Amino acid sequence: MQKYLSDKNETNLRLPGPVPVPFDILNEQTKPLINHRGNEYSYLLKNCTDKLKQIFATDNDLYITTSSGTGVMEASVSNFLSEGDEIIVASVGWFGDRFTEIAQAYNVKVINLSFSHGSNINCIDLEECIKKNPKAKAVYVTHNETSTGVQNNLSDISKIVTKYSLLFVVDGISSVASVPCETDKLKIDVLISASQKGWVTPPGLAFISVSKKAWNYHKVSSLPKYYFDISQYKNYFKKGQPPFTPAIGVMYSLDKALDLLIEETMPKVYERHKKVAYKIRTKLIEIGFELFPDDENHASDTLTSVKIPKGTSTKQIIGKLENKYNVIISAGQGNLSDKILRIGHLGLVSDAEIDWLIESLIKSMEKENE
Ligand SMILES: Cc1ncc(COP(=O)(O)O)c(C=O)c1O
Structure with a gap:
């Protein structure tokens, strides 16, 4: 994957997904379409599933859905719970809150354990909450909260959730394939992710891993489900097929991207992300x-x-970065929309792109202060 770091992109796309995708991976989508119920697709599906499992670091079942990440968030609720069940959602932001919204849409009772934006999940509070709510069946957490830039410590959280034998559901949409998130070691029952993030693949596919314990929850789950019913995925997978027409082009891209990630080796991919993050944080603080x-x-x-500094506006800074310097970053979400800037650095980020980002930010801020 690293060889693409020298690619010259016209735009410095620094969103927390979709991420820049090298042409070699993008162009895979232009291959002729094939029968998704034929042998060739069957091989592609099995091969991609095996490689995804390697990166998820799991022997659990894993399924690929044609959807964005929110589809598998919904699947992680509808497949394992019944109406009236209680769950704990430990949320540190907008995406954590989405679990609550989905669960409430299914009439699941949510115990909201919300932390202030900018904080991570406090494990003492989590344990207290579990003790106070003995009927809770599951704990839902976001590994990397993309709305605030906070990464939760999954190994600490896992120790508590597993101590009480609760179902452990993790949104790893913006973390898996970029930072270590070892499903089996962390005893994660349901882990989800989506193609447009660290997978360096276009949007359109999402992934969900399912432990034996989660299958037991599934057996007694009575929430309505159809498109995202994992039983359908399981049954069709046995035949080497997806239950519904898949995004074949994105699957080709995913296949190539997975090869490149595995060839680089995951420890190196994680190390690369760590270094880039440190460099960007340090430079932002410096300026x-x-x-x-x-x-x-x-x-x-x-x-x-x-x-953002007092007296400046996220909209103006983001507008200048885009219009003058071809640098695309995001504002905060919800009530953080005019308070923070969010800069994505998942996937491939070269030193030249970091310098381009920082120099453009300095110039945009200078203009802003004039
Ligand atoms: C942590 C997290 N959860 C959920 C989502 C929602 O995913 P999607 O937009 O693919 O539906 C995102 C997307 O940015 C995310 O970063």
């Missing part, structure tokens, strides 16, 4: 920004969020 996470130790390695 006068303050990190949004309240402790650098839980700042994300896939995106950095910074507070």
Whole structure:
């Protein structure tokens, strides 16, 4: 994968997904379409599933859905719960809250354990909450909260969730394939991710891994489900098929991207992300920004969020970066929309792109202060 770091992109796409995808991976999508119920697709499906399992670091079942990440978030609720069940959602932001919204849409009772934006999940509070709510069946957490740039410590969280034998559901949409997230070692029952993030693949596919314990929950789950019913995925997978027409072109791209990630080796991929994140954070601090996470130790390695200086507007900075310097970054979400800037650094980020980003930010801020 690293060989593409020298690619010259016209735009510095620094979103927390979709990420820049090298032409070699993108062009895979232009291959002729094939029968998704034929042998060739069957091989592609099995091969991609095996490689995804390697990166998820799991022997659990894993399924590929044609959807964005929110599809598998919904699947992680509808497949394992019944109406009236209680779950704990430990949320540190917008995407954590999405689990609550989905669960409530299915009439699941949610115990909201919300932490202030910029903080990570406090494990003492989590344990207290579990003790106070003995009927809770599952804990839902976001590994990397893309709305605030906070990365939760999954190994600490796992120790608590597993101590109480609760179902452990993790949104790894913006972390898996970029930072270590070893499903089996962390005893994660359901882990989800999506193609447009660290997988360096176009949007359109999402992934869900399912432990034996999660299958037991599934057996007694009575929530309505159809498109995302994992039983359908399981039954069809036995025949080497997806239950519904897949995004064949994106599968070709995914296949190539997975080969490149595995060829680079995951420890090296994680190390690369760590270095890039450290460099970007350090440079942003050097030019006068303050990190949004309240402790650098839980700042994300896939995106950095910074507070904007008083008297400046996120819209104007983002507009200038885009129109004058071809640098695309994001504002905060919800009530953080005019408070923070979010800079994605998942996938491939070259030193030249970091310098381009930082220099453009300096110039945009100078203009902003004039
Ligand atoms: C942590 C996290 N969860 C969920 C989502 C939603 O994924 P999607 O937009 O692919 O539906 C995102 C997308 O940015 C995310 O970063």
